[in-house]
Each structure stands twice: as structure tokens, then as C-alpha cells.
Amino acid sequence: MWRDAGIASFECPTKIVFGVGAHERLASVLQERAVKRLLVLLDPALSDSAIYRKVTDLLTRSDIATQVFSAIDTGDTDRTVQAAFESGRERRVEALLAIGGSSTVDVAKAVGLLTPTLPVIAIPTAAGAGSAVSNACAVSILDPLTVSAMPADLAAQAGMHAFVHAFESFLSQRATVFSDALNLHAMTLLAGSVRGFVADRTNESAALDMLCGSSLAAMSLNVTGLGNVHSMATSVGALFPVSQGLAHAVCLPHAAAINVSASPERYARVAAILGIDGTGRSEARRAAQAIHGLRALCGDLGIPPRLRDIGVTEDQLDELARRSFAANSNCNNPRDSSEQDFRNLFRAAF
Secondary structure, three states: OOOOOOOOOOOOOOEEEEOOOHHHHHHHHHHHOOOOEEEEEEOHHHOOOHHHHHHHHHHHHOOOEEEEEOOOOOOOHHHHHHHHHHHHHHOOOOEEEEEEOHHHHHHHHHHHHHOOOOOEEEEEOOOOOOOOOOOOOOEEEEOHHHHOOOOHHHHHHHHHHHHHHHHHHHHOOOOOHHHHHHHHHHHHHHHHHHHHHHHOOOOHHHHHHHHHHHHHHHHHHHHHOOOHHHHHHHHHHHHOOOOHHHHHHHHHHHHHHOOHHHOHHHHHHHHHHOOOOOOOOOHHHHHHHHHHHHHHHHHHOOOOOOHHHHOOOHHHHHHHHHHHHHOOHHHOOOOOOOHHHHHHHHHHHO
């Protein structure tokens, strides 16, 4: 039984098409919705990518009139969304297709909110935040080809970002039997494949596991919320030019350590997923070993161990703690954390 025996709910209306060559199903997805005019929101870094070339060819063969919007400016999201919206309205498009990472997908979702009649279809190119699985996306297409050209460091950061989502959602006070099923399998897929994926991004099996694992975690976090790791990483990203994936990965072992005593049974299960043999050890001992497993995973992927290693400065630690506490992750985190707790966490992580 989950920790809250009261009434709960769970939903994920996004249709997910996944597998090697899944991008080829885009034609049928559009045909099902009678789409003949399409706005493609494209991460500009992917203009010469294999996945974009293949999608462009497919759309041409399917006689889909296409307008491409690639002016994705993460520094001015409001202006980007408005410009994309105007571009689609001028062409009277009938659907939105996002090809890119979470920033591109989020722009498409925002445009979709302005035009609720337009379905949002996403082809995510990073196995991290899982933003393509949400109430705002009608279809998410997961194809290993989309992540085959990721640099190793970004692949590691995205993988750990996804793992944090599954990990914190599993530990959440709002976890249910449904979210547990998703998160346990998500962590198993991610922990079992991320090393192989980072070593070889063309490994189709590992890449598909990463894409599916990140999506499973994202389905759950929309219901359970996240905890201290997410609060800390978001604060770091707000004050320093550090990607969310990297911030989550660096904060993970430090923030996870204070929750062990509040949820030993769940930490023990995480330790097993990380490949730690707990035979003959008490539950408390197995739970504590999960932290060693998290540190080992981050170390194997080349994640820096300290915040100072990624540009965080000591003079901002108190402000980071203030912001993290204000985010109020206590409603999800396994144990209450005061502002002083966050100060201690940031100093330990620094």
C-alpha cells in the first residue's frame, strides 16, 4: 500500500510512439488528425541533423505543407512563443511539431495553450526532463536516432536529470501504487543503461531505454511532484549559468543523504536498483548504501562532485538556501527541511 491510503488519481493522456525508426510513424499520426499544414518548431542546432532530414523528407512525401520556426530564444521565452504563434497563425497551421530538447518542446506546448485546437506532437532529442510527456502534448515520438548525436557530457547530464525525476517522485509523500510502478521501472531502465548510452550514443537499445525511462519518470512527477534535489537544482540554475541536468546531478548525492532515515525501505529498493548487494544487511544499512550507489553512478559518468566545480560561488550559498526553502518542496520531500537544512546542504555540496 502507498503511504497515503486516501483517494488519489493518476492520468497521462499523451500517446507515446516508441521504438527504433519510430519517427516514420509521424505520417500516420498526422493522417489520423487530417493535418495538411504543419508548424515545425525546431531547435536551431538540429537544422543539419539526421532526424530533421528524415522528418523533412517524410513530410515532403506526405504532401504536408510545412512552416519551420527555429528562432528558439531561451533567454526571451515570451517573445519566442509569441513569434511562433504568429508564424503558425499566418499559415493557418493545423498542428504543431516540436523537434528538440525541453526548451523547444516547452515553446510548442505554450503555443498550443494559445491555440487549444492545435495538437502538439513532439519528437524529443534529449533523454532528460521528459517534457514531451504532459497534458499539453497529444503525441510523443521516441526514436533512438534522435539522441544519437548527443555529446557525452550532455548525455550524462540528461540521464541523471531523468534519474532524479524518477528517484524523487518515488520518494515523494504523494507517491501512489501507480507512480511507484512507473518510477521503479524508470530507475531500472535509466541506471541500467546510462553508462552504456554515455559511452556510445548510437547504442539503440540503451538510447531507447533512456528515452522510455525519462518519459516514465515525467509521467509520474506530474502527479507526485519533486523534492529537495529539484529545489536546489532550480535555485542553482536561476543564479548561475548551469544546465538543469548538471545541477540536478551534482546536488543529488548531497540532498538525497538527509532523507534516508525518513524512508529507509524505499532507499533500500533504490540501492538494489543501483546494483548494490544487500544480502545479510539490515534495511537501514541497505538504505544508507544507496547514497554510495548514487555517488558511484555520478562519478562513473564524469559528473563533478562539488558545486564549486561548476561555477557556484560561496557568497551565494545563503541565497540559494533561501530560494530552495521558498520553493516549498516539503509537501513532497520525505522529511521537512528548514532553511537552515538547505544552508547545510549547500555547504556540504559546495
